Amino acid sequence: MRRREFITLLGGAAAAWPLAAHGQQGSGMRRNRVLTPRDESDPEVKAWLKAFEDGLQRLGWEQGRNLRIDYRSPAATNSA
Numbered sequence: 213m214r215r216r217e218f219i220t221l222l223g224g225a226a227a228a229w230p231l232a233a234h235g236q237q238g239s240g241m242r243r244n245r246v247l248t249p250r251d252e253s254d255p256e257v258k259a260w261l262k263a264f265e266d267g268l269q270r271l272g273w274e275q276g277r278n279l280r281i282d283y284r285s286p287a288a289t290n291s292a
Contacts, residue, residue, distance in 0.1 A: 240278055241278060241279070241280055242273070242278060242279050242280070243279075243280045243281075243282065244279060244280070244281045244282070245281075245282045245283075245284060246261070246264070246281060246282070246283050246284065247284045247285070248260075248261070248283060248284070248285045249285070249286075250285060250286075250287070251285045251287045252283050252285060257285075261283070265281070
């Protein structure tokens with residue numbers, strides 16, 4: 213590899229470094245979409261969603277702190 217090619221390669225990598233680092237940074241908030249078979253006001257769906265959220269919380273995911281869950285059903289669209 214010639215010197216000029218090496219310097220061009222090195223300069224291109226240095227220019228791309230901040231863009232790659234910026235692309236990996238996140239807000240810390242993750243978004244999860246849950247599709248339910250029925251409306252979330254259904255008692256059976258409510259129980260399932262409560263168990264789901266409790267399981268996520270045990271793993272360190274907390275609604276509003278580092279997690280946003282959007283619930284979707286065929287009848288309605290709601291966000292929590």
